[in-house]
Amino acid sequence: xxxxxxxxxxxxxxxxxxxxxxxxxxxxxxxxxxxxxxxxxxxxxxxxxxxxxxxxxxxxxxxxxxxxxxxxxxxxxxxxxxxxxxxxxxxxxxxxxxxxxxxxxxxxxxxxxxxxxxxxxxxxxxxxxxxxxxxxxxxxxxxxxxxxxxxxxxxxxxxxxxxxxxxxxxxxxxxxxxxxxxxxxxxxxxxxxxxxxxxxxxxxxxxxxxxxxxxxxxxxxxxxxxxxxxxxxxxxxxxxxxxxxxxxxxxxxxxxxxxxxxxxxxxxxxxxxxxxxxxxxxxxxxxxxxxxxxxxxxxxxxxxxxxxxxxxxxxxxxxxxxxxxxxxxxxxxxxxxxxxxxxxxxxxxxxxxxxxxxxxxxxxxxxxxxxxxxxxxxxxxxxxxxxxxxxxxxxxxxxxxxxxxxxxxxxxxxxxxxxxxxxxxxxxxxxxxxxxxxxxxxxxxxxxxxxxxxx
Numbered sequence: 001x002x003x004x005x006x007x008x009x010x011x012x013x014x015x016x017x018x019x020x021x022x023x024x025x026x027x028x029x030x031x032x033x034x035x036x037x038x039x040x041x042x043x044x045x046x047x048x049x050x051x052x053x054x055x056x057x058x059x060x061x062x063x064x065x066x067x068x069x070x071x072x073x074x075x076x077x078x079x080x081x082x083x084x085x086x087x088x089x090x091x092x093x094x095x096x097x098x099x100x101x102x103x104x105x106x107x108x109x110x111x112x113x114x115x116x117x118x119x120x121x122x123x124x125x126x127x128x129x130x131x132x133x134x135x136x137x138x139x140x141x142x143x144x145x146x147x148x149x150x151x152x153x154x155x156x157x158x159x160x161x162x163x164x165x166x167x168x169x170x171x172x173x174x175x176x177x178x179x180x181x182x183x184x185x186x187x188x189x190x191x192x193x194x195x196x197x198x199x200x201x202x203x204x205x206x207x208x209x210x211x212x213x214x215x216x217x218x219x220x221x222x223x224x225x226x227x228x229x230x231x232x233x234x235x236x237x238x239x240x241x242x243x244x245x246x247x248x249x250x251x252x253x254x255x256x257x258x259x260x261x262x263x264x265x266x267x268x269x270x271x272x273x274x275x276x277x278x279x280x281x282x283x284x285x286x287x288x289x290x291x292x293x294x295x296x297x298x299x300x301x302x303x304x305x306x307x308x309x310x311x312x313x314x315x316x317x318x319x320x321x322x323x324x325x326x327x328x329x330x331x332x333x334x335x336x337x338x339x340x341x342x343x344x345x346x347x348x349x350x351x352x353x354x355x356x357x358x359x360x361x362x363x364x365x366x367x368x369x370x371x372x373x374x375x376x377x378x379x380x381x382x383x384x385x386x387x388x389x390x391x392x393x394x395x396x397x398x399x400x401x402x403x404x405x406x407x408x409x410x411x412x413x414x415x416x417x418x419x420x421x422x423x424x425x426x427x428x429x430x431x432x433x434x435x436x437x438x439x440x441x442x443x444x445x446x447x448x449x450x451x452x453x454x455x
């Protein structure tokens with residue numbers, strides 16, 4: 001079985017094969033021609049920046065990196081936060097047989113071969129550390145193949161994922177591992193990393209310097225991603241002559257724009273959409289526009305965004321501003337008609353309208369309460385005078401007999417039973433005092449009293 005090219009070197013032995021030892025950080029070693037981000041990967045725990053909530057004294061991850069931890073771990077976090085770095089440090093610290101696989105090109109057969117080899121090595125006192133990158137891309141069957149080996153500690157599993165493990169990793173594997181969440185790096189950590197890369201022999205070795213503003217711009221564009229920060233630094237540095245200083249303009253000319261992390265099929269999709277809707281509900285128009293821009297920049301389907309706005313117009317605004325639904329529906333139609341990039345204006349207008357509109361949950365509360373009664377069996381027969389009378393023999397059955405036509409009354413409303421008999425006290429729609437619902441609330445009580453014949 002061939003090791004993954006991302007981690008292997010020509011001399012690394014295959015599981016169970018003779019030849020060079022696959023211990024330590026050989027799987028992660030970067031040559032002089034490797035990208036800057038690979039060359040600058042920390043070699044010791046002291047070089048790691050950020051993640052102190054996991055790497056502090058006595059924490060499980062620190063114990064694992066220092067070679068004394070026993071529990072398998074799943075490292076969950078966005079790209080460039082140190083998942084692969086931590087795996088490389090664990091490989092160095094344990095001094096044990098280390099195997100690296102990528103879920104992109106490894107299947108059940110490869111996993112089982114690794115486990116079989118690990119079981120034989122364990123008999124001779126050698127434990128295997130198995131690193132799996134992109135574990136969320138493993139199928140359920142592939143993940144299940146790991147369960148017994150992890151539970152029996154045949155292997156020490158270190159798995160990395162950028163996707164929420166609650167959705168992408170099977171529950172049995174989660175329960176057998178420590179789930180450790182890595183956070184995007186703070187600005188101060190990224191700046192320190194960039195400064196080190198400028199002077200370190202593995203990095204730019206002092207070939208150039210950088211203005212403070214240039215470093216600030218790189219930090220801003222990196223968005224908490226160490227790999228991206230170093231990649232951008234390397235791209236900008238190529239345009240700077242030896243001995244010169246990198247300026248803000250150099251960065252802007254060589255790094256066009258920040259890359260928005262947003263997977264349309266992953267948790268970022270749901271997180272950003274959730275934040276978008278909650279910002280509109282909370283009437284923070286600026287936050288709502290921010291999340292709208294993130295979705296659009298990342299290539300989200302504008303029709304999806306439009307559908308969410310239509311739903312939100314009824315769910316969280318409703319009769320407090322009946323025109324919100326009209327605006328949202330018009331926006332959805334306009335998106336279909338004109339497409340991107342112009343549709344971003346339409347979506348922005350609808351977002352602003354909904355975010356600044358008065359809010360009311362009365363519509364969703366009303367239909368939810370009515371649905372709850374129906375599901376509980378509180379339905380009752382339709383009153384006879386409301387039944388369909390447009391067929392021969394209807395009157396003989398008493399259908400549509402005695403129905404009072406509201407337009408015949410000067411008030412436009414009459415006392416008449418509409419709701420089934422066992423629901424006389426049902427009150428589903430409860431308007432708030434916000435926006436247009438304030439006016440509805442003022443006459444709804446009187447309306448109900450007339451209809452139901454109550455004083």
